[in-house]
Amino acid sequence: MDVIPDAWTWLTTGEHWSGESGVWQRLGEHLYLSGLCLALACAIALPLALWLGHGGGRGFGGALAINISNAGRAIPTFAVLVLLTLGPLGRHGDLPTIVALVLFAVPPLLTNAYIGIAEADRDVVQAARGMGMSRGQLLARVELPLAFPLLMTGVRTAAVQVVATATLAALAAGGGLGRIITAGFATYDTAQVVAGATLVAVLALTVEGVLALAQRLLDPGRGRNRARRRAPAAAPAAPLTATAPDPVERSTP
Template sequence: MNDFERALRYLNDPLNWSRPNGIADLAVEHVTISAVAVLVAMVIALPIGTALGTARRGGGLVVALSNVSRAVPTLALLTLFAVSPIGFGNRATTIALTVFAVPPILTNAYVGFRGVDPELREAARGMGMSRAQVLGRVELPLALPLVTTGIRTAAVQVVATAGLAALVGGGGLGRLINLGFGQQDYGVMIAGAVLVAGLALLTETVLAVLSWAVVPGPHRLPFLQVRTPEEPGGVPEPTASGVPL
């Protein structure tokens, strides 16, 4: 029996899924670590990217922050955290993954809002819209495709990297890879790698569908589309006399 067959047997054993600290528990922990890191990164990056993008300033700052964040390896951060008061465990991993997730979210938010045509902003203000209305009803829908792409990219990267938590005493599916490597059981190690890769692909698929559904445009889901009066089922426009056309 080769290592891939051992991995398949390991994954097909229900006990490995249902036991305490089994695959199911590790997967939930993996998703929790990743979700917290991405949400914190969104809270940090989206307001900064939105503010700089709408002001059409700070491009150099965004590039510098993104490059610095990308240049620092997550494993190096975990090593530094291990000898600092942050220490080991899931907290250190979450902080490191948050730093890792900020650049794509920040960059895409900045580029998305900066790319909105200034004439559209002026036209919206001319119609009497407040600054908040212009942001929510004009700029956000136009910037949303790039914003959601940045969030999706960050989420997939974080899910794929969260396995490093096992190296600093954290949880997640990386513990299977670490366990298999430590025991020279390459079947378990391959099973852990397959699970991490599968979870990353699932994350990409789910977020791609959500992005497709929420982004305005003709490609939205049928029940989210706004019908025009000419389309079947559309509401006819009234004339000046109140009689529909």
């Protein structure tokens, strides 16, 4: 197959990277669109998840919100994008794509953040409450640090999904790396299609790696875990040995 070498040749050709339709221009559009949608999804999902998990709607309200959010995953993003594009929002540029991607990113953010807060170690939470912490202090100093790994997992999942799905913006006359793929389909250039798909995959993996590094560096429990690993292990206790009683001397008659 000559597709892989041809795609490599396409990627290493300088003229494909410059200009208004070049890779750098499309990459900037893709990053802007993905970052905007992820920021909007976080602004919608995270406050709601923190309120529900902290006690504002725990129980029936939280379960209902999570189930509705998870049900949204079954709706194809492409179908939502087509409906929004054909509707009144279609006259407002990238707005249909932004709405579709935000709806797509909300479920993992809401689910992970809610579960992380709601299932924080109850013993630690009760101890902090017994120390007199207010609701705000309890959320900021106890529950959020405990839920941070799960919360960041939701952010990473949503980010990768948005970056990969933002290629659909090209189908609604939007920008991004998807324009490279659709242009390749229009000209029957398979090498360009493969090159565009490779760029999207590399970008998604890069975003995942950057967020994983950020999670490790920003983890509130990172210092405690490091101190725990460096702490010297306690010396094992010496085994107890039973000593036989001294023999009793018998008196001779």
